[in-house]
Amino acid sequence: MTAAKPKAWLARLLLALLMTVTLLPFLSMFTAALAPSGSYPNGLSWPDDPQWNNFVKAFEAANMGQLLLSSTLIVLGVVPISVLAATMAGYGLAKLTGGRNKWIYLVFVAGLTLPFEAVITPLYYEVRAFGLLNTRFAIILPLIGLYMPFSVYWMRAHFLNVPNDLTEAAQLDGATRWKEFWLVQVPLARPAIMSLTILLFLWTWNQFLLPVVLVRDPSLRTMAGALGAFQGQWGTDVPLLCAGSLLILAPTVLLFLVFQRHFVAALLQGSVKG
Amino acid sequence: MAGLKLQDVRKNFGAVEVIKGVDLEVEHGEFVVFVGPSGCGKSTLLRMVAGLEETTSGRIEIGGRLVNNVEPRDRGVAMVFQSYALYPHMSVYDNVGFGLKLAGTPRDERDAKIRAAARVLQMEHLLDRKPAQLSGGQRQRVAIGRAIVREPDVFLFDEPLSNLDAALRVDMRMELARLHTDLGATMIYVTHDQVEAMTLADKIVVLQGGIVQQVGSPLELYNRPANLFVAGFIGSPKMNFIEVTVDGTTNDGVRVANSLLASPALVGQRQGMAPSDTLTLGVRPHALQLDDTGPIGGAVTLVERLGNETIVRVRLDAATEITAALAGQREIALGEPVRLGFEPVDAHLFAADGRRL
Numbered sequence: 308m309t310a311a312k313p314k315a316w317l318a319r320l321l322l323a324l325l326m327t328v329t330l331l332p333f334l335s336m337f338t339a340a341l342a343p344s345g346s347y348p349n350g351l352s353w354p355d356d357p358q359w360n361n362f363v364k365a366f367e368a369a370n371m372g373q374l375l376l377s378s379t380l381i382v383l384g385v386v387p388i389s390v391l392a393a394t395m396a397g398y399g400l401a402k403l404t405g406g407r408n409k410w411i412y413l414v415f416v417a418g419l420t421l422p423f424e425a426v427i428t429p430l431y432y433e434v435r436a437f438g439l440l441n442t443r444f445a446i447i448l449p450l451i452g453l454y455m456p457f458s459v460y461w462m463r464a465h466f467l468n469v470p471n472d473l474t475e476a477a478q479l480d481g482a483t484r485w486k487e488f489w490l491v492q493v494p495l496a497r498p499a500i501m502s503l504t505i506l507l508f509l510w511t512w513n514q515f516l517l518p519v520v521l522v523r524d525p526s527l528r529t530m531a532g533a534l535g536a537f538q539g540q541w542g543t544d545v546p547l548l549c550a551g552s553l554l555i556l557a558p559t560v561l562l563f564l565v566f567q568r569h570f571v572a573a574l575l576q577g578s579v580k581g
Numbered sequence: 582m583a584g585l586k587l588q589d590v591r592k593n594f595g596a597v598e599v600i601k602g603v604d605l606e607v608e609h610g611e612f613v614v615f616v617g618p619s620g621c622g623k624s625t626l627l628r629m630v631a632g633l634e635e636t637t638s639g640r641i642e643i644g645g646r647l648v649n650n651v652e653p654r655d656r657g658v659a660m661v662f663q664s665y666a667l668y669p670h671m672s673v674y675d676n677v678g679f680g681l682k683l684a685g686t687p688r689d690e691r692d693a694k695i696r697a698a699a700r701v702l703q704m705e706h707l708l709d710r711k712p713a714q715l716s717g718g719q720r721q722r723v724a725i726g727r728a729i730v731r732e733p734d735v736f737l738f739d740e741p742l743s744n745l746d747a748a749l750r751v752d753m754r755m756e757l758a759r760l761h762t763d764l765g766a767t768m769i770y771v772t773h774d775q776v777e778a779m780t781l782a783d784k785i786v787v788l789q790g791g792i793v794q795q796v797g798s799p800l801e802l803y804n805r806p807a808n809l810f811v812a813g814f815i816g817s818p819k820m821n822f823i824e825v826t827v828d829g830t831t832n833d834g835v836r837v838a839n840s841l842l843a844s845p846a847l848v849g850q851r852q853g854m855a856p857s858d859t860l861t862l863g864v865r866p867h868a869l870q871l872d873d874t875g876p877i878g879g880a881v882t883l884v885e886r887l888g889n890e891t892i893v894r895v896r897l898d899a900a901t902e903i904t905a906a907l908a909g910q911r912e913i914a915l916g917e918p919v920r921l922g923f924e925p926v927d928a929h930l931f932a933a934d935g936r937r938l
Contacts (some may be wrong), residue, residue, distance in 0.1 A: 339608060362849075372798035374678045420876075470664060471668070472662045472666035473666050473668065475631075475633050475653075475660075475662070475666065476660070476667075476668075476727075477668075477679075478633070478653045478654055479631060479633075479653050479654075479658065479659060479660050479680075480654070480679050480680035480683060480727070480731070481652075481680050481683040481684055481731075482654070482683050486683060488677075491668055494670040495668075495669065495670055496905060497670075570770040
């Protein structure tokens with residue numbers, strides 16, 4: 308008991324420290340967002356005259372309403388298809404391929420090692436060749452492809468853990484592969500599907516590089532991609548940039564609050580299954 | 582409902598042959614048990630009948646129909662797995678009814694069948710629960726219910742009781758026997774437990790190394806084991822084996838001797854042997870009795886008092902011990918010298934190649 312107490316305090320101190328380190332940038336962004344537009348606020352100083360309407364200005368300057376819609380469309384284009392394809396592929400790789408075809412899975416693993424930034428230039432020419440430059444498809448289609456290695460890996464890991472007896476029981480019960488997949492495997496995979504959905508949503512929402520490179524019209528980009536709007540020809544409006552960033556963060560924070568339980572599960576799953 | 586026929590059925594996993602040519606006929610309504618030690622191929626053989634393992638060669642017929650290339654779902658079989666394999670996300674009701682739902686059975690009919698199966702298995706109160714909320718025995722009941730509602734031609738059981746505790750296993754064993762009587766269906770049951778095999782089976786198939794050692798009724802196997810393996814596998818405690826040489830024949834049988842035996846023993850068997858042949862004498866522990874003039878003598882090394890009987894281990898020499906199951910409660914002390922005898926008809930002789938003579 309007496310030995311545990313100092314340890315507990317030490318743990319709390321560490322947690323508090325970590326929390327401060329994590330929160331400081333946000334606090335700094337928040338105070339900076341309240342500084343007069345066009346100024347260069349420094350550090351953590353609370354402005355004398357907080358400019359709350361910076362948020363309104365940022366919302367209007369970056370055309371946030373339009374961007375919110377655009378981001379939503381992109382997320383809706385990317386996430387359901389990715390999750391569906393990854394679930395089917397994961398099941399196929401875990402349960403239906405064996406022996407000589409096991410190597411197929413390694414192709415996806417190879418995809419995992421590919422850094423995003425390395426493919427951006429070839430991607431640009433490819434998207435241009437398809438004539439999709441400057442459309443939302445320029446973001447949606449590459450993202451689906453880029454997410455596949457991780458997503459398939461994730462779902463395969465789940466399906467590997469489902470006992471084969473269940474598959475066999477379903478087969479003997481008269482299920483075709485397709486019915487077994489939808490009626491037995493998918494309901495059981497719900498936690499894995501849920502966490503994958505959340506992760507893909509976050510990554511899509513925060514996608515910055517791809518929209519900036521492949522789409523010139525900011526109203527077709529994701530919200531994060533719209534941050535470029537605050538980098539003018541003659542400099543950057545720091546307070547508006549900060550206010551805009553906070554606005555962009557808001558939906559993910561809201562989502563987190565709603566799906567908190569699943570988020571934690573998603574992260575734990577990652578830690579176990581690697 | 583239908584019988585089952587296997588003709589020279591073989592199975593290879595890569596280069597390894599695990600089922601080495603099995604021939605078997607199962608009549609309609611028979612309860613057949615595949616029994617053998619782990620790795621003997623009994624589960625593989627069952628899974629081949631179910632269609633979960635491909636058959637490398639040979640014919641498998643269910644109800645007179647060749648099913649080698651028929652999908653598991655179209656073979657008219659239902660299987661109960663060792664792990665139960667219940668769908669964790671469905672209630673008991675939906676688990677039992679899943680096969681019927683897939684078959685497109687109308688809702689009313691489905692409901693009636695599910696409830697009838699639940700009644701048979703006394704699990705009507707469990708229908709709304711999820712598998713996770715059930716005990717092992719209840720889960721096994723659900724798994725059996727799932728098989729019953731499909732009204733299959735052949736029921737397949739893959740070690741269904743081995744995950745249950747000892748007391749429950751005895752209960753479920755009796756229930757399975759009752760179920761077989763009630764349904765009159767063909768059942769094939771895999772187990773490594775020879776007691777389950779003896780109590781449940783109409784016909785036992787003893788397998789070892791992918792080869793059928795013997796097929797027969799429980800008592801046939803007990804009384805006339807075809808070879809040393811079956812003799813040692815069927816019966817508990819295990820049969821005692823002592824190497825002996827043929828000493829001579831009399832009107833009552835053959836006399837065998839060995840330096841371990843206190844005196845030559847008489848076995849009620851006369852055919853297939855010549856004087857001075859080396860044979861193996863097999864005597865079941867329950868055939869041995871205390872007998873001051875008996876051929877087997879040694880010091881007691883272990884006494885187990887079970888109440889209805891007393892199991893004693895007797896050391897003949899440093900390497901050989903035999904087991905005797907003596908009826909009733911006996912006053913025997915550790916280290917005490919005893920003499921044991923047996924009726925000539927209760928002993929078995931096996932040739933050098935293991936065959937029973």
